[in-house]
Amino acid sequence: MGMKLSINCDEATTICDKSQYNEASLYDRIRLSLHLALCKHCKKYTRQNSLMTDVYKRFATPCQGSDQMPEEEKKDLEAKLQEELNKN
Numbered sequence: 001m002g003m004k005l006s007i008n009c010d011e012a013t014t015i016c017d018k019s020q021y022n023e024a025s026l027y028d029r030i031r032l033s034l035h036l037a038l039c040k041h042c043k044k045y046t047r048q049n050s051l052m053t054d055v056y057k058r059f060a061t062p063c064q065g066s067d068q069m070p071e072e073e074k075k076d077l078e079a080k081l082q083e084e085l086n087k088n
Contacts, residue, residue, distance in 0.1 A: 012042045
């Protein structure tokens with residue numbers, strides 16, 4: 001069984017995404033680290049991806065069941081949408 005440590009950029013971005021959600025194995029994280037040491041594009045992708053995740057976590061609010069649109073508003077919105085569709 002041969003262990004392949006080198007990965008391409010597609011594999012690196014996939015592992016990067018998994019790693020952010022703690023879904024990457026130790027072996028994959030090691031392979032990613034080796035790739036990032038050599039590839040400036042993937043290193044930049046990883047930094048940007050981490051930044052976007054941090055920003056999202058800071059500003060996203062969880063959806064609560066009570067945050068749903070009232071039925072009356074839904075019907076009004078649906079009627080307006082249907083009106084616009086009928087114009088075209």
